[in-house]
Amino acid sequence: MKKSAVIAFLTLFLLGATAIYQYSRFYDGRLHLIFCDVGQGDAIFIRTPKGKNILIDAGPGDKVLSCLSNHTPFWERKISLALLTHPHNDHFAGFIQVLKRYEISVFGMEKLENKTQGYKRLMQDINNNEIKINYLFTGDSFKTEDGFKIRIMAPDESFLVKTSPNNIIGENKEFSSLITLISYGSFQAILTGDSQVGELKEAVEKQNLSSSIEIFQIPHHGSKTGVDREVLQNIEPKIAVISVGKDNRYGHPTSYVLNLLKDLKIKIFRTDKQGDIEIISDKNSWTVQ
Amino acid sequence: MRLVIIGTILLTSLFLRFFFFYHNPSHPKDGEYVSFRTTLLSEPQVFDNYQRIYATLDQKTKIFVYSSLYPEYHYGDTLIISGNLKYKLLINGNYISSMNFPKIEAVKNSENFILAFISSIRQKIISLYQKSLPVKPASLLLGIVFGIKETMPKEFSDNLKMAGVMHVIAASGMNVTLVGGFLSSILVFLVRRQIALFLSIIGILFYAVLSGLDPSIVRAAVMGILAFSAQILGRQRLASYGLFIAGYSMLFISPSLLYDVGFQLSFISTLGLLYIRPLFERTDRVIKLLKSSIIGDETITTLSAQISTLPILLANFGTYSFWSILTNVLVLWTVPILMILGGIGAVLGIIIEPAGKLFLYLSLPLLIYFEAVINTFASYEGILKIESISWQIILGYYFVLFSLISVFKKN
Numbered sequence: 001m002k003k004s005a006v007i008a009f010l011t012l013f014l015l016g017a018t019a020i021y022q023y024s025r026f027y028d029g030r031l032h033l034i035f036c037d038v039g040q041g042d043a044i045f046i047r048t049p050k051g052k053n054i055l056i057d058a059g060p061g062d063k064v065l066s067c068l069s070n071h072t073p074f075w076e077r078k079i080s081l082a083l084l085t086h087p088h089n090d091h092f093a094g095f096i097q098v099l100k101r102y103e104i105s106v107f108g109m110e111k112l113e114n115k116t117q118g119y120k121r122l123m124q125d126i127n128n129n130e131i132k133i134n135y136l137f138t139g140d141s142f143k144t145e146d147g148f149k150i151r152i153m154a155p156d157e158s159f160l161v162k163t164s165p166n167n168i169i170g171e172n173k174e175f176s177s178l179i180t181l182i183s184y185g186s187f188q189a190i191l192t193g194d195s196q197v198g199e200l201k202e203a204v205e206k207q208n209l210s211s212s213i214e215i216f217q218i219p220h221h222g223s224k225t226g227v228d229r230e231v232l233q234n235i236e237p238k239i240a241v242i243s244v245g246k247d248n249r250y251g252h253p254t255s256y257v258l259n260l261l262k263d264l265k266i267k268i269f270r271t272d273k274q275g276d277i278e279i280i281s282d283k284n285s286w287t288v289q
Numbered sequence: 290m291r292l293v294i295i296g297t298i299l300l301t302s303l304f305l306r307f308f309f310f311y312h313n314p315s316h317p318k319d320g321e322y323v324s325f326r327t328t329l330l331s332e333p334q335v336f337d338n339y340q341r342i343y344a345t346l347d348q349k350t351k352i353f354v355y356s357s358l359y360p361e362y363h364y365g366d367t368l369i370i371s372g373n374l375k376y377k378l379l380i381n382g383n384y385i386s387s388m389n390f391p392k393i394e395a396v397k398n399s400e401n402f403i404l405a406f407i408s409s410i411r412q413k414i415i416s417l418y419q420k421s422l423p424v425k426p427a428s429l430l431l432g433i434v435f436g437i438k439e440t441m442p443k444e445f446s447d448n449l450k451m452a453g454v455m456h457v458i459a460a461s462g463m464n465v466t467l468v469g470g471f472l473s474s475i476l477v478f479l480v481r482r483q484i485a486l487f488l489s490i491i492g493i494l495f496y497a498v499l500s501g502l503d504p505s506i507v508r509a510a511v512m513g514i515l516a517f518s519a520q521i522l523g524r525q526r527l528a529s530y531g532l533f534i535a536g537y538s539m540l541f542i543s544p545s546l547l548y549d550v551g552f553q554l555s556f557i558s559t560l561g562l563l564y565i566r567p568l569f570e571r572t573d574r575v576i577k578l579l580k581s582s583i584i585g586d587e588t589i590t591t592l593s594a595q596i597s598t599l600p601i602l603l604a605n606f607g608t609y610s611f612w613s614i615l616t617n618v619l620v621l622w623t624v625p626i627l628m629i630l631g632g633i634g635a636v637l638g639i640i641i642e643p644a645g646k647l648f649l650y651l652s653l654p655l656l657i658y659f660e661a662v663i664n665t666f667a668s669y670e671g672i673l674k675i676e677s678i679s680w681q682i683i684l685g686y687y688f689v690l691f692s693l694i695s696v697f698k699k700n
Contacts, residue, residue: 011652014655017654018653060338061336062424066424066425068424074650075650100419117359118357
């Protein structure tokens with residue numbers, strides 16, 4: 001009896017210590033932008049300065065779960081905003097696993113469909129959980145009270161109709177993807193999903209980017225159809241992040257993109273080499289971990 | 290004399306069973322079209338782009354059925370599967386039948402009502418764990434408490450294998466002892482002793498089905514039930530008879546188990562605990578030393594189990610790390626505590642979710658510690674690496690081991 005009392009006390013004490021440690025770590029008043037290593041796919045987790053959780057894409061499998069676990073306190077199971085850049089398996093399938101464990105308040109996506117079983121299942125789960133769906137177009141935005149902002153840069157309705165007739169996404173070639181601008185103070189990042197260079201160019205021109213862009217996510221895992229010299233020079237990011245799987249069968253990232261970045265002296269971070277890539281900002285300055 | 294006669298009869302009947310099992314020529318051929326009804330006795334394994342279902346065509350033919358990720362199927366579901374069989378060569382040289390993306394139709398009401406009911410409780414527990422704990426701790430605790438492995442991220446189960454502690458996520462003897470012991474000690478206050486023991490046996494059966502009927506849990510359940518029945522009948526418990534009866538009946542019912550690594554490991558390591566472990570505790574001084582040190586018990590348990598299973602481990606996994614002794618010593622003491630916290634959490638959580646959550650939270654610090662130990666030692670290279678090991682060497686090893694044990698026992 002004495003022994004079990006000691007163990008009970010110890011576990012309680014350790015739980016308290018864990019909670020205090022995690023609280024101080026995850027409520028540090030700074031913005032955390034994490035490119036999760038999910039293999040070949042995209043998943044970007046954002047924890048706002050006051051601790052709101054935002055997830056942009058969720059990768060193909062269940063690897064996104066480890067990323068979420070590693071960057072949130074254990075008692076939090078709410079994702080305020082989930083965005084799906086476009087309905088392809090390597091971007092949406094992880095949401096099915098996320099929904100088994102987390103509550104999502106708002107689900108933002110393009111007005112697009114995909115005919116696969118997996119996509120049907122995701123939509124079923126979203127309906128069953130009575131999650132609000134927002135169809136997003138250029139100009140839509142989200143704000144949190146701590147000064148964090150997400151702005152949709154593309155696509156607009158006409159682009160969507162042109163690239164995806166009947167609201168059904170193709171499996172390759174031209175398709176559109178949500179492009180988002182993230183800002184907190186003077187810190188800005190552009191996230192691109194699988195957008196193609198045409199869509200990106202149009203978005204950057206229309207946005208008229210005045211201040212500097214710190215982080216730029218290379219579109220489509222480094223495919224050669226995602227960027228060109230002109231658009232990179234226009235954005236002029238401090239660093240580029242490529243979300244890509246090790247030894248993937250598409251040959252991503254392409255040497256074309258890597259050489260272009262090298263040429264323009266833009267520093268590259270890759271999830272297949274570095275694992276999760278975490279960028280922390282306090283409005284004025286930022287660091288990569 | 291009587292022992293010899295009984296032994297001969299038992300061995301002969303087992304031999305005949307094996308003979309007829311493997312001499313029945315009706316075996317579906319490569320490419321043959323089959324359509325069959327099956328109830329899943331294990332949870333499908335989920336990969337990034339597909340799931341693999343382990344289906345039973347007939348007693349001899351188990352089939353890996355590959356199917357798209359959705360719809361999901363679960364342990365206890367009844368399916369009608371139709372398609373062409375394909376033989377597939379495994380890495381270890383054996384063949385297994387497989388079916389690639391056949392037509393699968395789920396039968397609405399599972400044929401086995403009890404299995405379906407227990408499976409729904411199982412889903413509830415998995416969901417409760419996953420909603421309460423981070424992904425790796427949740428999967429680790431599901432493994433420790435219920436032997437449920439399918440929710441574990443692959444890189445984490447690889448780490449468990451490398452660190453040599455995969456055995457803690459198989460439900461086995463300790464789980465059964467805890468379930469049986471817990472139930473009987475509570476029930477004894479409520480009903481007559483005999484009835485309490487009987488209900489505990491039902492509890493063990495329920496637990497075995499809940500945890501997924503792996504060979505290790507079946508063996509432990511049979512042994513546990515025998516031990517409890519012996520108490521009902523007023524007889525002494527005799528663990529080695531229990532082990533023998535469990536092994537014999539399992540092989541008789543399903544001869545192909547003989548080649549199942551889980552079955553082999555479970556039996557041989559239990560033998561190790563029964564016969565090698567006592568050799569360490571021969572003098573009072575050693576017993577006292579073991580009792581006074583915190584980790585003495587774990588050390589000799591690990592050593593006994595490892596000595597007895599070494600050739601099987603090498604033959605199947607090709608590597609053995611001496612670090613695994615240290616790893617085991619560092620984590621094993623947390624296992625009973627985690628079993629109790631996780632077990633109470635599951636039972637409470639089904640009734641009152643927040644109360645269950647609290648107990649699961651309590652297990653979190655230990656799980657984080659466990660995970661840290663595993664991740665540290667998984668990166669240490671295995672020292673003993675072997676390409677292949679011949680059966681003569683395995684046989685020789687056990688012959689020497691057997692002789693040593695009998696010599697030491699006599700002294």
